[in-house]
Amino acid sequence: MAMAIDPAWLLAARAKLGTREAAGAANSPTIMGWAKALGTKALGMMYNADSVPWCGVFVAACLREAGLSTAPIAVRAKAWATWGSNIAAARLAPGAVLVFERDGGGHVAFYVGEDATHYHVLGGNQGDRVSVMRLAKGRCIARRWPTGVAVIGRQVMLAASGAPASTNEA
Numbered sequence: 001m002a003m004a005i006d007p008a009w010l011l012a013a014r015a016k017l018g019t020r021e022a023a024g025a026a027n028s029p030t031i032m033g034w035a036k037a038l039g040t041k042a043l044g045m046m047y048n049a050d051s052v053p054w055c056g057v058f059v060a061a062c063l064r065e066a067g068l069s070t071a072p073i074a075v076r077a078k079a080w081a082t083w084g085s086n087i088a089a090a091r092l093a094p095g096a097v098l099v100f101e102r103d104g105g106g107h108v109a110f111y112v113g114e115d116a117t118h119y120h121v122l123g124g125n126q127g128d129r130v131s132v133m134r135l136a137k138g139r140c141i142a143r144r145w146p147t148g149v150a151v152i153g154r155q156v157m158l159a160a161s162g163a164p165a166s167t168n169e170a
Helices: 007-016 029-043 055-065 077-082
Strands: 097-102 105-114 118-123 130-134 142-147
Touching: 007 055, 007 105, 007 118, 029 055, 055 077, 055 105, 055 118, 077 097, 077 105, 077 142, 105 130
Parallel strands: none
Antiparallel strands: 097 105, 097 142, 105 118, 118 130
16 A cells, blocks of 8 residues: 655555566566666666566666666665665665565565564565565664655554565565
């Protein structure tokens, strides 16, 4: 559900909910379209298959739609840990970019709320689709906000039920 105070990039992300990877060796034309529009300059590498983790592609595509810059190597989730400006956990607002540790790499997604133990994030490549999932707060390694953009909204406390909890977004 979109909130009246959602920033433009989060509205763009919400519009993509449900977008899925293509099964097997095929590629989603939608996801590949995001990568093509971003290009290797934004992504930091040639991106040629949706079987390659695409959470960073998703975040970059949403931010670009809102006219904002991306991380220097946007396809790499952990590259987002130094993008923008730091935002304290107590000041989180919908649309904050959260970076998580996971086996074999990282994950990046947008904050949409939290419960006592998990952040609720809207991201790509979560169960091979754009979805909202719960990720343990202890896995979060960075909380970021676009530099020069005023923080709008405020922390959103949610019930733990509803969104599934994830332990590995690969």
